[in-house]
Amino acid sequence: xxxxxxxxxxxxxxxxxxxxxxxxxxxxxxxxxxxxxxxxxxxxxxxxxxxxxxxxxxxxxxxxxxxxxxxxxxxxxxxxxxxxxxxxxxxxxxxxxxxxxxxxxxxxxxxxxxxxxxxxxxxxxxxxxxxxxxxxxxxxxxxxxxxxxxxxxxxxxxxxxxxxxxxxxxxxxxxxxxxxxxxxxxxxxxxxxxxxxxxxxxxxxxxxxxxxxxxxxx
Numbered sequence: 001x002x003x004x005x006x007x008x009x010x011x012x013x014x015x016x017x018x019x020x021x022x023x024x025x026x027x028x029x030x031x032x033x034x035x036x037x038x039x040x041x042x043x044x045x046x047x048x049x050x051x052x053x054x055x056x057x058x059x060x061x062x063x064x065x066x067x068x069x070x071x072x073x074x075x076x077x078x079x080x081x082x083x084x085x086x087x088x089x090x091x092x093x094x095x096x097x098x099x100x101x102x103x104x105x106x107x108x109x110x111x112x113x114x115x116x117x118x119x120x121x122x123x124x125x126x127x128x129x130x131x132x133x134x135x136x137x138x139x140x141x142x143x144x145x146x147x148x149x150x151x152x153x154x155x156x157x158x159x160x161x162x163x164x165x166x167x168x169x170x171x172x173x174x175x176x177x178x179x180x181x182x183x184x185x186x187x188x189x190x191x192x193x194x195x196x197x198x199x200x201x202x203x204x205x206x207x208x209x210x211x212x213x214x215x216x217x218x
Contacts, residue, residue: 001116002026002044002177006036006062007051007078016049019105020112024139024152024159026179033057037065044176045073046116049108050095052079060093067094074115078103127162129217130206134162143201153178154197157190161207161217170214 003020007013008031017027028043030036033054040048040062048066052059063075077095096118097111127134133142139155141148150158156178160169171190179189194215198207208216 001046001112002028003047003049003112004028004030004036004039004043004045004073005049006030006033006054006059007049008032008054009051016105016108020109022152023109024156024178025112026156026177033059033062036062040066040071040073045071047112048073048075049112050075050077052077063093063095074118076108076111076115127159129162129166132158132162132201132206132217134159146202148200148202150197150200153193154200157193157197158201161215164216166216166218168210168214168216173214 003025005013005016005020005027007016007029010031013029013031017029020027028039028045030039034057036048036050036054037057039045050059050062054062059077059079063077066073066075074096075094076097076099078099078101080101096115099108099111125135125137127136131144134155135141136159141150141155141158157174160174160177174190178193194207198205201207206217208218210216
């Protein structure tokens, strides 16, 4: 899942991003509405976490732009205003969810996951194929009943391959979903991470390389 955090309090934005990355999410950050709109125009996000009171381009205007476009991103508004009228007005702009500050990170994470499931076809809590079982809620992976300890990017790659249901997933798609905007598309990051993932999953190999196309779990 790829998330865009739009929050003008830089320390808060960076803290949220760090926490979400630790949960194997790909996260980009914008500190103002104008930058957010630029990033939304070039990247495919699943969830937008949007502070309402932004300098320059207001968060409400960002929400209106998103709702008025064909973007599939789900919008979670953040604000310090907790009164009912503020929540109602935020939701009336087209936001999918609304969370007031201060908030517990665990609740924010749960809401992001819920919105991510709504943005696309809902994935089951556990993904299984070819003897591999991936528990998305617990961030655990098992191969033929054996626990496999994975780093967060390895976990994210495996989840995307399992979600594909045997279809080929390109390296570009994996880079888009498992890394953020700072990832260099011309590096061998995906290939190196895939090598580590294959080694940890063990023999026989279940991840197939489809020459010139990508990877799949048959």
